[in-house]
Amino acid sequence: MSSPSAAPGPAPSGSAPLSLCAREPHVPAERLVAEMVPPPRFDSVRFGTYVPDPAQPSQREAVRVLEDFAAGLGGRPAGGGRRGLFGFGRAPKAPAGPRGVYLDGGYGVGKTHLLASLWHAAPAEPSRKAFGTFVELTNLVGALGFQQTVRTLSGHALLCIDEFELDDPGDTVLVSTLLSRLVEAGVALAATSNTLPGKLGEGRFAAADFLREIQGLSAHFRTLRIDGEDYRHRGLPEAPAPFTEERVTAAARATEGASLDAFDALLDHLAKVHPSRYGALTDGLGAVCLTGVRPVPDQSTALRLVVLADRLYDREVPVLASGVPFDRLFSEDMLEGGYRKKYFRAISRLTALARDGARLVEPPRD
Template sequence: MLLGFEAVAPSRDDLISSLVPPQNFADADFDSYHPDKRYPSQQQAKETLIDFVRQHRMDEPSRWRRRQRSRLERPIGWYLDGGFGVGKTHLLAATFTAWRGPKYYVSFSGLTSLVGALSFGGALDLLQGATLLAIDEFELDDPGDTVLISRLAGELVETGTNLVVTSNTLPSRLGEGRFAAEDFLREIQGLADAFRVITIEGGDFRRRAFELNHQRGESVPLGDGAVRTPLASLLRELGQIHPVRYRGVVSQLVGVEIYDASQIVSQVDALRFCSLVDVLYDFGVPVRIRGVNLAELFPSSFLAGGFRHKYGRCLSRLVELEMTSGSTEWNYESGTGAT
């Protein structure tokens, strides 16, 4: 196996220990989020979440006050709505970092994997008691998973868990990189009343930084331990294993060079590749693709179809992985990072 995907599936303990921000955002906080002054909603979103955390800390010392609060009102759920590369995941991780008390951070796919490994009841037992659950990329394009995780989140809300999430939008309602908040609220049905929407406007900072680096002639330092593989071989390998095994392998990589790349014409292969890129992004693994322009990696029909959001997110993340990794402080105005 080219990337070592013969590794065993993650254990229960592995899944539990992964309920923290990914390596790429392990050090993200509010101080390292520098909003683009051209889009005031970025500063407003940051201030709203800071106030949200501060209010929780004010309630924290008194157990009596917490009991009274749980009786009088439902915990708050914040939905971060915005296009690619405006800092939603950064703000989600920053909220998690600043939060005091029991808390969990998980991607939507990670949450479904947790339910698969522990059962619905087992996952609920594990997560109950947390005062915060941060969910990145809440998926709406799989009705079964959407209902399952909505039910799980609803159970947690009723027992005192606050929610902060980002999400995609429905395949039939995709716009120009936007995640329609009304779609999210409609699809989660009974849970929607717990949410308030924070709209975050702006351009994709990853693409701006990518363009700046290319103007300077900068490239990704992959290092001696980088894995090099032709795209066709990688896609065959991805077809033989379950995406739940990606994290254990990717966490050991220092870089990936994909050569002899051409357009991915199979939608099944393309979606598996997107899942791999999500994990590479979580761990901040530098990626270099040779043989095809990123803009042509997926057919135009894919980019305009039902999974358009997944492909857009994949391309946005790939342009960041093509840059030098290791930055944890992002300026969303200039699109540059500072170590």
């Protein structure tokens, strides 16, 4: 996983920018496991750096509960085994109640900040803590196989799952079974989502047919509701308007490590790269420059773009674009459908990255 560098400096005059469409990364399973740590954007976050909104007491309460949760993780015996409530200490003969904590709230209220802070605060060695998005977790199962994933994660003290979502019935059964096995092995769980555990999958597939699995997932967690507005836009101006194609191209040529791609070509390329490799796709980038941004044509394409937006945001890669503004990427039908929270999160994150990208364009000279 590449760490973000300082603000990109000017590249040699006339140098050709990189292209995401020319990249076909191969990601070995060992890298997937090694990279299950908080992404670069959240390397230095801690509970003390989280700034609760004074108007939202649930934010301060979440910090208190998670600090207690982290402190209790130090009681796990080295050999693993079952534990008590929330994974602390020795388990009673008939443990009851949830064994994890689930942060529910809208996009931009700091859930990932808090989840990463929990990972950092947990007293276990880094090798015994895992942090990844829901997509990365399912990709790990695909790369290692179910049994090997259970063996790999069972020795951990803590598994943090960001952006917990269920997009299809197969994921529901897979994750329900995996987490049950890990809880039995004594692994403490923490997750974030924009959807309550009992509502996972709603609007995406016939969730009622998989109610037992969904209820089983919900039973693993104590839910903490975090209210508030998107901190990325709190008191900030609106997202910058898209630039002209000429200015985007010029900035790509002048910025070290920048990529330059036509938006349609990038969408086609994403369809050929497994989402587990989108992080590697962005390795070493100083900025992503896109020309001809337009509304995405269908839901499958839109969901792939959401994953790319998450990886760019995690790695703090500025985005500079021509075409339509990012708040027009997704149709009204998409924004009102079952994946609407994912789309709003992507818009929020791309807007934040667009503000960063605007700094790469020098103001026009008179």
